[in-house]
Amino acid sequence: MLIGYARTSTLDQKAGLEAQIEALKALSCERLYSEQVSSVAVRDALREALAFCREGDTLVVTKLDRLARSVRHLGDIVEDLERRKVGLRVLDLGLDTGNATGKLMLNVLGSVAQFEREMMLERQKEGIAKAKREGKYHGRKPTxxxxxxxxxxxxxxxxxxxxxxxxxxxxxxxxxxxxxxxxxxxxxx
The missing domain is CATH 1.10.10 (Arc Repressor Mutant, subunit A)
Structure with a gap:
């Protein structure tokens, strides 16, 4: 059985979530789990999707960063899935852990994704610090x-x-x- 999981970080990303859900439906995922929550928050839908997976199933995500927040987290998820004989498919990478090459690529790409995220956060901090020095940064308006x-x-x-x-x-x-x-x-x- 194909089990789809879709996630966006904020409620503002409705179109992104809908696009992920459509891609998972097009692949004929029989069960879909979705949520709009930060990767560092408690992700109930991910927990439910992982708990639902049974031997022979495949968990499907559109992008790697929708699933895991770090290489370590990805490793934990993959280890759990492998232990239970559940596959993982990442659509945008054409990745399937059903074979040795897919497993290798998953680890390499997970490391690259974490590196990119850390670089983005570093640049963001530098930009905020510069804007503060110039008096242009006032933060987000409280809601x-x-x-x-x-x-x-x-x-x-x-x-x-x-x-x-x-x-x-x-x-x-x-x-x-x-x-x-x-x-x-x-x-x-």
């Missing part, structure tokens, strides 16, 4: 203060705080702080 009314409305409608967090995209901690704290949320300078 929570603009959402207090929406959160309180949902609460009065009886929506649980955890669900409010999912609806608004705010962390549960922020929702609880908005509700339980009389201090207004403000941008920290």
């Amino acid at each position: 929570a203060p603009d959402m207090i009314a929406q959160v309180k409305t949902l609460l009065t409608e009886g929506v649980p705080k955890r669900r409010i967090s999912q609806i608004t995209g705010l962390s549960e901690r922020t929702v609880y702080r908005m509700v339980n704290d009389d201090t207004p949320l403000q941008k920290v300078s």
Whole structure:
């Protein structure tokens, strides 16, 4: 059985998620799991997809970076899949761990992907530092203060705080702080 997994990092990447899902459907994946969450966050859909995989199944992703956050994480996933005799297919690389060449390429490409990510983060930090020195960087505008009314409305409608967090995209901690704290949320300078 082909089991598809799709992920984007943010809710703004809806088109990217839809494109991944369409590619997995075109391959005739019988089960699809998808989520919009950062790679470093808890990924429930990935956990469910991995738990669903049985011997002889193949987990399919469109891109390697949609699956693992690092070479170590990729190694853990692949080791778990191999132990359970589950294959892994990465569409954009034409990679299939069903053979020795696919396994080798997976390790090489995983290392390259991690290197690229680390270089991107390094350049990003350098750019932010330069913008701060020039007085051009002010960070992201806080979203929570603009959402207090929406959160309180949902609460009065009886929506649980955890669900409010999912609806608004705010962390549960922020929702609880908005509700339980009389201090207004403000941008920290």
